Amino acid sequence: MSFIEIRQLKKQFRQAVKSPGLAGAVKHLFSQQYVDKLAVAGIDLDIEEGETVAYVGPNGAGKSTTIKMLTGILVPTSGTVRVGGIDPFKNRMDNARTIGAVFGQRTQLWWDIPVSETFSLLKDIYEIPEDRYRRNLDQFIELLGMEDFLHLTARKLSLGQRMRADLAAALLHNPRTVYLDEPTIGLDIAVKQRIREFIKRSNKENGTTIMLTTHDLGDIEDLCNRLVIIDRGSLIYDGTLEAVKNRFARERVIHCQLQHADIPALHDTFDRMPGVAVESLDAACVSLRFDRFKATASEVISAVMLHGEVADFRIDEPGIEHVIKQVYERQLDLEDGHALAAAGTEAAGA
Ligand SMILES: Nc1ncnc2c1ncn2[C@@H]1O[C@H](COP(=O)(O)OP(=O)(O)OP(=O)(O)O)[C@@H](O)[C@H]1O
Numbered sequence: 001m002s003f004i005e006i007r008q009l010k011k012q013f014r015q016a017v018k019s020p021g022l023a024g025a026v027k028h029l030f031s032q033q034y035v036d037k038l039a040v041a042g043i044d045l046d047i048e049e050g051e052t053v054a055y056v057g058p059n060g061a062g063k064s065t066t067i068k069m070l071t072g073i074l075v076p077t078s079g080t081v082r083v084g085g086i087d088p089f090k091n092r093m094d095n096a097r098t099i100g101a102v103f104g105q106r107t108q109l110w111w112d113i114p115v116s117e118t119f120s121l122l123k124d125i126y127e128i129p130e131d132r133y134r135r136n137l138d139q140f141i142e143l144l145g146m147e148d149f150l151h152l153t154a155r156k157l158s159l160g161q162r163m164r165a166d167l168a169a170a171l172l173h174n175p176r177t178v179y180l181d182e183p184t185i186g187l188d189i190a191v192k193q194r195i196r197e198f199i200k201r202s203n204k205e206n207g208t209t210i211m212l213t214t215h216d217l218g219d220i221e222d223l224c225n226r227l228v229i230i231d232r233g234s235l236i237y238d239g240t241l242e243a244v245k246n247r248f249a250r251e252r253v254i255h256c257q258l259q260h261a262d263i264p265a266l267h268d269t270f271d272r273m274p275g276v277a278v279e280s281l282d283a284a285c286v287s288l289r290f291d292r293f294k295a296t297a298s299e300v301i302s303a304v305m306l307h308g309e310v311a312d313f314r315i316d317e318p319g320i321e322h323v324i325k326q327v328y329e330r331q332l333d334l335e336d337g338h339a340l341a342a343a344g345t346e347a348a349g350a
């Protein structure tokens with residue numbers, strides 16, 4: 001049995017259908033109409049202790065709904081969830097003792113009391129032994145740079161300060177599992193970096209299992225060794241980031257600054273070279289798109305150098321954003337969707 005075990009998990013919401021405006025609201029009062037929305041449509045997922053999993057997908061894919069079922073906030077419509085052998089909804093208290101959660105969109109701090117008081121209340125709630133509390137708190141204050149705002153109430157904190165305090169509050173009791181729902185949303189790069197370092201450290205030193213939802217691809221690259229992509233409530237990819245990149249980011253573009261180039265000869269060479277296409281070519285510069293599984297960058301540059309001098313060059317790799325977008329888009333096509341599922345299985349087994 002895996003540490004986190006999700007089987008055929010479904011969550012259906014009843015959503016009111018209303019016409020816009022006041023007239024619509026009044027009409028809804030008299031003839032209430034609803035549609036059922038399957039936010040999570042039968043997910044199977046196994047996560048082992050100590051893994052760092054990025055759980056990503058487009059807006060409305062069902063990520064937060066899944067996290068809410070894992071934390072025991074929502075009850076599944078059908079299917080099962082076990083975290084460390086516990087059903088999170090039926091055993092909410094036991095589950096709460098061993099997990100930490102940060103929802104980037106809303107704070108879990110008490111609005112009207114100083115951050116330091118919140119920490120001390122959490123110490124009592126979770127019955128954290130004094131020495132461990134001290135050790136953790138001192139370390140967290142330093143790592144997250146919280147010294148300056150510990151005395152402020154949560155309502156006075158800036159977004160970045162609030163998120164750091166939320167993260168510290170969620171990890172103070174050394175939870176075995178931490179769910180982070182968009183923990184870096186809206187933060188500047190320095191605070192993001194701090195938060196990522198902190199999460200990494202917790203995973204490394206304490207073996208904390210991390211499940212992270214994010215739209216920030218830097219978070220995924222930096223923190224997660226496994227990538228799970230969902231779309232419209234269903235799993236469409238489960239594997240390594242590397243495998244997704246290999247499958248969907250085969251193409252690179254090489255730009256060479258030229259001197260004394262023989263343009264017709266260059267055209268001729270690259271028209272015949274497999275896996276390479278000319279994007280643009282003039283006397284000063286050539287840009288070549290190539291499939292890195294069919295040609296290497298050095299082969300491409302060597303071929304350019306046969307017909308001109310290369311003063312400088314640059315290679316562009318597609319960003320992960322582009323890669324994940326491709327995964328989403330291909331899912332819309334059913335045939336490719338099957339191929340995708342197969343790619344995920346391959347990668348997961350690799
Ligand atoms: N309490 C609710 N009542 C009705 N519908 C809901 C409720 N919560 C979520 N939904 C619907 O379920 C779907 C999935 O929502 P969810 O918040 O899980 O998406 P998400 O993947 O977290 O998206 P985002 O990236 O925007 O945060 C959406 O269509 C949403 O409108």
Ligand SMILES: [Mg+2]
Nearest residue numbers: 063064065181
């Ligand atoms: Mg969400």
